[in-house]
Amino acid sequence: MKKTRIISTLSTAALVSMMVIAIPTAAHAADPACDGKLTVNSCQGVTSDSAPYVMQVPGNFNGTLVLYSHGYRPNVNVPAGIPGYGGYTVSNTAQPGPIVGASDTSVISYLLSNGFAVAGSGFARQGWNVDSGVATNVELIGLFKKQFPATKHVVAWGNSLGGVITQALAETHPDLVDAVAPMCVADSINAELTAAGDFLWGVKTLFDPTIKGGNYSAGAAGYGEAMGDLVKFFTVIGKLQAGVSTGAWPDTSSATGKALAAAGVPSRSALLLLGLMAGLPTQSAHFDSISGPDGALKVTFPLAISPALAILENGANAGALAILVMHDLENQTGGAVFDNTKTDYSARVTDERVIFNAALSGNTVIDALLGALSPLNPGAPRAVGSSSAIAKMSSLLSYTGKIDVPTILMVGTADPITPAGATMRIANAYAEQYAEEMAKVVADYGKTHVFVPPMKKLLTIWSTTPAAYTTFTSAGAPITTTAAAPGTNHCNFTAAQYLVVAKELTTVGSTGSFIHGGTLAHLVRVAKNLSTDPFFSPALMKFYTD
Amino acid sequence: MIGINRRLLVASAVLATSGLVISTVPAQAFSPRAEVGVTATSIKLGVTIPMTGAASPGYNKIPSAMKAYFDYVNANGGVNGRKITLVVKDDQYVPTLAVAKTNELILRDKVFALLGPLGTANIKAVAASVNPARRGIPVLFVNTGYSGFAIKKTYPTTFSLFPSYIMEAKVMAQYIKETFPDKKIGLLYQDDDFGVDALAGFKQAGLTFAVKVPYASGSQGVSGVPATWIQKLSTAGAEVVVLFGVTSATAAALGTAAVMKYGPKWILGSVGGDATTIKALGVPVGVLYGAIGASYLPAPTDTTDDYIKLFQEINAKYNNNAVFDNNVLVGMNGAFVAVQAIAAAGAKPTRKALIAAIEKKGSTFFGAGLAPLNYSATNHGGYNGYWFGTYSPTGEMKPNGGAYTVYTTDSGTGAVVKSTYKRPAMPANGLPIK
Numbered sequence: 001m002k003k004t005r006i007i008s009t010l011s012t013a014a015l016v017s018m019m020v021i022a023i024p025t026a027a028h029a030a031d032p033a034c035d036g037k038l039t040v041n042s043c044q045g046v047t048s049d050s051a052p053y054v055m056q057v058p059g060n061f062n063g064t065l066v067l068y069s070h071g072y073r074p075n076v077n078v079p080a081g082i083p084g085y086g087g088y089t090v091s092n093t094a095q096p097g098p099i100v101g102a103s104d105t106s107v108i109s110y111l112l113s114n115g116f117a118v119a120g121s122g123f124a125r126q127g128w129n130v131d132s133g134v135a136t137n138v139e140l141i142g143l144f145k146k147q148f149p150a151t152k153h154v155v156a157w158g159n160s161l162g163g164v165i166t167q168a169l170a171e172t173h174p175d176l177v178d179a180v181a182p183m184c185v186a187d188s189i190n191a192e193l194t195a196a197g198d199f200l201w202g203v204k205t206l207f208d209p210t211i212k213g214g215n216y217s218a219g220a221a222g223y224g225e226a227m228g229d230l231v232k233f234f235t236v237i238g239k240l241q242a243g244v245s246t247g248a249w250p251d252t253s254s255a256t257g258k259a260l261a262a263a264g265v266p267s268r269s270a271l272l273l274l275g276l277m278a279g280l281p282t283q284s285a286h287f288d289s290i291s292g293p294d295g296a297l298k299v300t301f302p303l304a305i306s307p308a309l310a311i312l313e314n315g316a317n318a319g320a321l322a323i324l325v326m327h328d329l330e331n332q333t334g335g336a337v338f339d340n341t342k343t344d345y346s347a348r349v350t351d352e353r354v355i356f357n358a359a360l361s362g363n364t365v366i367d368a369l370l371g372a373l374s375p376l377n378p379g380a381p382r383a384v385g386s387s388s389a390i391a392k393m394s395s396l397l398s399y400t401g402k403i404d405v406p407t408i409l410m411v412g413t414a415d416p417i418t419p420a421g422a423t424m425r426i427a428n429a430y431a432e433q434y435a436e437e438m439a440k441v442v443a444d445y446g447k448t449h450v451f452v453p454p455m456k457k458l459l460t461i462w463s464t465t466p467a468a469y470t471t472f473t474s475a476g477a478p479i480t481t482t483a484a485a486p487g488t489n490h491c492n493f494t495a496a497q498y499l500v501v502a503k504e505l506t507t508v509g510s511t512g513s514f515i516h517g518g519t520l521a522h523l524v525r526v527a528k529n530l531s532t533d534p535f536f537s538p539a540l541m542k543f544y545t546d
Numbered sequence: 547m548i549g550i551n552r553r554l555l556v557a558s559a560v561l562a563t564s565g566l567v568i569s570t571v572p573a574q575a576f577s578p579r580a581e582v583g584v585t586a587t588s589i590k591l592g593v594t595i596p597m598t599g600a601a602s603p604g605y606n607k608i609p610s611a612m613k614a615y616f617d618y619v620n621a622n623g624g625v626n627g628r629k630i631t632l633v634v635k636d637d638q639y640v641p642t643l644a645v646a647k648t649n650e651l652i653l654r655d656k657v658f659a660l661l662g663p664l665g666t667a668n669i670k671a672v673a674a675s676v677n678p679a680r681r682g683i684p685v686l687f688v689n690t691g692y693s694g695f696a697i698k699k700t701y702p703t704t705f706s707l708f709p710s711y712i713m714e715a716k717v718m719a720q721y722i723k724e725t726f727p728d729k730k731i732g733l734l735y736q737d738d739d740f741g742v743d744a745l746a747g748f749k750q751a752g753l754t755f756a757v758k759v760p761y762a763s764g765s766q767g768v769s770g771v772p773a774t775w776i777q778k779l780s781t782a783g784a785e786v787v788v789l790f791g792v793t794s795a796t797a798a799a800l801g802t803a804a805v806m807k808y809g810p811k812w813i814l815g816s817v818g819g820d821a822t823t824i825k826a827l828g829v830p831v832g833v834l835y836g837a838i839g840a841s842y843l844p845a846p847t848d849t850t851d852d853y854i855k856l857f858q859e860i861n862a863k864y865n866n867n868a869v870f871d872n873n874v875l876v877g878m879n880g881a882f883v884a885v886q887a888i889a890a891a892g893a894k895p896t897r898k899a900l901i902a903a904i905e906k907k908g909s910t911f912f913g914a915g916l917a918p919l920n921y922s923a924t925n926h927g928g929y930n931g932y933w934f935g936t937y938s939p940t941g942e943m944k945p946n947g948g949a950y951t952v953y954t955t956d957s958g959t960g961a962v963v964k965s966t967y968k969r970p971a972m973p974a975n976g977l978p979i980k
Contacts, residue, residue: 282642289642299599302640304764354739355641355671362737362762467646533653535681539674 010211013442032147040112043147044094051124051136054094055117055144056108062115064510065144065151066502067137067177069158069165070095070120071491072186074324075127075331076223083234084320092122098159098183100495107498116506117151119144127328128189130397133165134172141176150300155509157181157501159416159491167399167407167426174404179509181408181501184415184491187330187422188398191543194279195419196322197338197383198241198345198542199315200233202274205251205373205380207267208236214326214383215336226327230320237316243267256372256379265368268308268536269361273369275311276352277345279421279542281414283465284313285484291468293476306470307359309478314416321417329393335386343382346370348542360413401429406508410461410493410501410530413538417490420538423460428540430458458502459514461524462531463487463497485527497529564763581896583658585970589628589888589895591661592651594637594644594668595689600767601639604793604823604873608689609634611877612613612662614865615857615885622977625888626895634655639664641671650671652683659900662880664689667763671703679703684900686887687880687928691817693743694959694962696927705904707880707928709842709917711740711790712957714816715747717827717932718788718840718951720962722753722813730756732784732810734775734799736791737762743791744815750959757782761795772798780808790815793823800824800833812837816932821941822871831941839943840932842915844950846875847942852972853879853914860976879914882978888909889979912978916952918967930954931965 032045032055043055064369078085096118097108111118121136123129133350137156145151156177158166163185170180186192197214204211211232216222232252239250247266249257260270275282280288287310292301322338329337353366360366373380403426411423465487471479484492500523508514515523523528539545548801593609595707596602613632621627633655635647644663651657660683669688671790674680678685679702687707688695691714696706731753735741738759748755759778765771776799779787787810789796796818803809812834819839821831844851847870849858854870857878860888861870868874888895889913890903904911908921917931931954935943952965 282914290640290646299601299638299640300764300767302638303642351670351674355667355674357667357738358763362760362765363742364737364760365762467650468643531653535677537677537680 032143034435034505040302045143047121047124047136047139047143048265049124049136050140051121051130051132051140052094053119053121053136053140053143054096055119055147056096056112057117057148058112058115059464061117061148061150062067062510063150063152064115064506065117065119065148065154066097066111066139066506067097067141067144067154067156068097068118068120069133069137069156069162070122071158071160071162071184072128072321072325073126073127073329076226076324078230079123079227082227082230084316085230085324092124092126093510094120094122096120098157098493098498100493100498104495105500106495110499111502111506114506117144117148125323128161128325128332128396130161130164130168133162134169134397137165137169138173138176153178153510155179155181155505157505158182159183161186163418164399166294167401168397170405170407171399171402172397177405177509179406179408179505181410181503181505182426183410183493184412184418185409185422185426186418187425187541187543189325189393189396191422191541192418193322193325193329194337194543194546195280195394195541196417197326198340198343199274199278199280200319200322201338201383202277202373202476203233203236203315203319206254206260206270207240207276208232208252209254210252213323214330214338216330222327222330226323229323233319233323234316237312237319240271241309241312244271244305244312254379256377259379259422260368260372263368265359265365268305269359269365270369271315272308272311272356272359273349273366275315276356277348277373278315278318279348279539280311280314280416281419281488282307282310282356283414283485284310284416284489285488286470286478286480286482287313288465288468288470288485291470291472293472293478295476297476304359307356314414317416318366330389330394332391333386333392335389336383337385337389338383339385339390341375341382341384343546345373348545393497401426402433403430406455406457406512406514408459408461408501408504408508410463411498412463412465412487412489412492413536414465414488415487415490415492420462421540421544423541423542424538427460428460459532460534461500462533462536463493464529464531466529494527494529497530500524500527500530552910580894581658582656584628584895587628588631589625590631590633590634590655590657591667591884592635592648592655592657593660593662594635594647594651594672595662595664596639596729597634597636599638599640601792601794603826603901604820604871605639605689607868607871607873608662608664608867608877608880610680610868611861611874612881612884615878615881617864618860619881619977622975625885625979626893630885630888632661637665641665641667644668645671645675648676648678650677652678652681658895659684659686659897660826661686661884662689666692669695676838678854682897684897684904686884686904689876689880690740691743692739693746694739696760696925696957698924698926701926703901705908705921705926705928707883708816709929709931710927710957711743711815712747712750713930713955714840714932715744715790715951716751716955717962718813718815718885719748719753720749720833721838721934722786722788723751726786726811729785729811729831730783732756732779732787733758734779734787734789734791734795735760736795741790745752751962755788757784761791766791766795766798772802776803776806776808778804778978779810784817785812786811786813788813789816789818791818793818793820794827797824797827797829797833802835803831804833814839816840816842819937819943820872821937822869822874832939834937834941835939837937838946838965839935839937841872841919841935842929842932842952843872843875843879844914844916845943845945851914856972856976857914875914883911883913883919886978912970914968916950916969917954917965927957930956
């Protein structure tokens with residue numbers, strides 16, 4: 001495989017949301033400019049915090065607004081030539097709905113053609129922006145209702161960071177939304193930064209100690225350091241890819257890494273351990289950890305090679321995000337926000353070291369790697385964060401998982417950026433909430449003799465990976481030029497999968513009742529690679545198991 | 547796990563069992579319903595096991611042996627009138643595939659319970675990802691001796707059948723100390739939880755080694771690697787070598803040692819000495835000659851044993867007269883015990899009732915095993931003892947001293963003692979249930 005192949009797998013489409021609507025820059029906060037077309041009336045404007053927005057209202061408007069929040073966009077330009085993100089320029093262009101792939105707007109079209117209005121903002125600032133995102137959305141809902149008084153219901157949905165904004169909006173303003181659908185929802189910034197940051201720290205510590213990995217300088221110097229880190233990170237990822245089959249270590253490896261290499265530790269085992277420590281999925285866009293090429297590697301490949309390649313693909317996403325988010329958060333908080341001085345990486349992999357023992361090359365190798373990464377090894381210095389910066393980061397608006405309005409969650413079971421465990425945390429929180437609500441109903445029954453069970457307000461949909469999907473050339477080499485498999489990559493949903501959520505969201509938002517039973521089962525089956533298995537319970541992010 | 551407390555688990559269970567999918571509960575939901583995988587005439591079980599691939603030789607004979615015994619039971623009326631079916635999924639010994647196949651068994655095939663999944667890593671992967679415990683699905687009589695699966699708190703719906711590897715190491719240590727008190731002892735072991743259990747047992751028993759050689763699972767098939775093991779053992783002057791690994795590692799080690807003219811007294815763990823598997827791997831079974839082995843089951847060639855005799859008859863009629871080896875015996879014995887568990891779950895078996903029945907009555911179950919079963923409300927461990935034998939030139943293991951002398955112990959600090967357990971005779975009709 002060539003280096004460019006892995007880079008091509010990066011799921012930038014969802015992370016760096018595409019722009020679909022061009023808007024004038026001179027729009028006024030309280031006075032959206034509408035084109036007045038009868039089929040779809042398109043309005044544009046900016047909120048009081050200078051966030052551009054767009055509203056699209058069909059002629060047969062049924063009274064329900066579907067408000068969308070886009071995902072994370074870096075808040076700095078990324079110079080051309082840097083893999084994955086090269087050529088990105090900061091944009092706050094408004095986005096009224098999810099885009100499938102590069103440009104498929106069929107989900108938005110579906111909503112409009114069925115009488116739903118859509119709206120979305122580009123937000124006032126990019127980067128991690130939950131506080132401003134919620135404020136913008138609150139204002140946008142008011143602007144929409146003022147402009148379109150026939151509005152009866154408002155439902156909200158969003159991807160990734162937009163899922164966080166959506167859930168936070170529902171928790172802080174349940175009176176403003178009738179239903180929400182946070183999709184591929186990110187966890188708290190602490191949990192996200194822990195996962196991505198741990199992987200980046202591991203790559204720096206073993207494979208290229210010249211990667212700064214955070215604690216960037218202020219201003220232009222820090223920007224240059226972060227961009228330099230992106231280049232180095234992707235370079236070392238390419239070298240790791242080249243050494244997967246042989247176990248060779250990158251020539252940029254640290255003294256600690258070189259000592260491990262000299263001891264016979266394959267680089268792929270080190271890479272896999274870093275991914276497992278961070279909690280990254282062991283299935284990725286092209287590697288299912290199940291399939292092997294015909295011949296001698298039929299079993300060896302999925303057992304010993306494929307998990308490392310999956311971590312390579314997923315880690316490329318996670319590590320790059322770590323650099324960009326860390327740079328952003330450090331600018332927001334005034335100091336280093338990643339700190340792993342107290343992290344016990346051995347405890348993180350108690351089960352994983354058994355399950356992936358063969359790929360990790362056995363307990364002796366695992367113990368050598370964990371020993372090399374321990375705080376006792378001066379050759380693996382831990383990252384020390386700024387307590388004030390971390391406190392400031394922790395004070396940023398997030399969500400608790402409390403559910404007051406009907407909610408639909410959807411996430412890929414092998415999403416490397418917003419792991420399914422983030423969604424599971426909300427589901428767990430709701431399970432406890434529902435138990436309390438039920439307990440109250442039971443307690444009240446003694447007084448009222450009326451038993452009305454509380455409504456279950458949560459539907460969780462898992463976007464699952466196919467039974468097997470790694471493909472091979474006739475020579476036995478894995479093919480990585482195909483589209484990412486369902487359930488993998490970040491927010492990698494099909495239009496059909498989005499439509500399941502859209503139908504649920506608009507139905508429960510306007511009627512108060514979910515689509516359920518056979519009708520839901522039919523929708524799920526037709527959309528493919530979805531599951532509503534109530535017992536599926538992915539592990540929480542490692543931040544919560546430390 | 548931080549943030550997950552008992553209250554939450556209970557709440558999760560309530561939500562899960564009532565269905566997170568929002569729906570009005572139909573009135574008929576309150577009327578008695580049959581358990582998943584159970585009809586008036588059938589009970590469906592499922593197993594994931596390596597049927598193809600490098601790890602499959604030997605293990606791939608277990609499902610057909612289980613099926614053969616179930617066919618025999620079915621032909622004799624079934625269990626409470628229900629015929630048992632077994633859905634077999636090939637996991638190739640790959641954990642991620644085991645997860646996928648187990649999901650299929652549960653969600654698509656809708657099995658009542660899992661029976662006899664094989665491999666510590668696979669079962670742990672399934673426990674973590676599929677979570678049978680959260681679903682209340684019994685995982686019966688796993689084909690591994692990893693001690694952790696007997697711990698109810700960690701794996702509340704899982705039951706072991708093999709004695710634990712810790713027990714095996716403890717019993718083996720006592721045997722070695724008594725039999726080879728002045729010899730230099732070497733250890734070749736699989737470098738995962740299998741080996742961790744072994745090391746714990748040897749340490750508990752106070753056995754020390756002159757040399758310990760770990761091997762990563764799968765490396766036995768890598769050209770040149772087994773030679774490095776033999777070199778290390780030989781250089782250390784090990785006169786007695788304990789091999790705590792799978793049969794493919796035994797084949798590689800003994801075959802390579804023969805080539806390198808290294809001839810210690812080999813002592814093989816219970817899962818590493820199947821002669822037909824060694825033969826299938828292309829290594830002459832003669833390499834086993836003189837080695838010591840351990841087992842909790844009678845020798846599969848021992849036709850004086852009434853269990854072996856009946857199982858061989860069933861094998862001939864229902865299993866295409868497959869070569870009757872230890873894997874066939876393990877399969878049939880697992881099915882034999884499973885039939886008792888299902889019967890004990892009552893006329894209208896549920897998953898919950900099945901688990902409760904094993905906890906309550908499991909210590910009275912019996913089978914070909916020469917040690918007792920130890921199930922209780924707090925212990926999900928099965929057999930607890932071993933006997934030792936010596937391999938013949940044709941790979942048959944004959945009990946040392948001419949009779950099975952079984953030693954039992956536990957996975958903790960308990961002593962190794964000579965067993966007084968008297969195994970019930972095989973019922974005349976071959977059925978352990980009425």
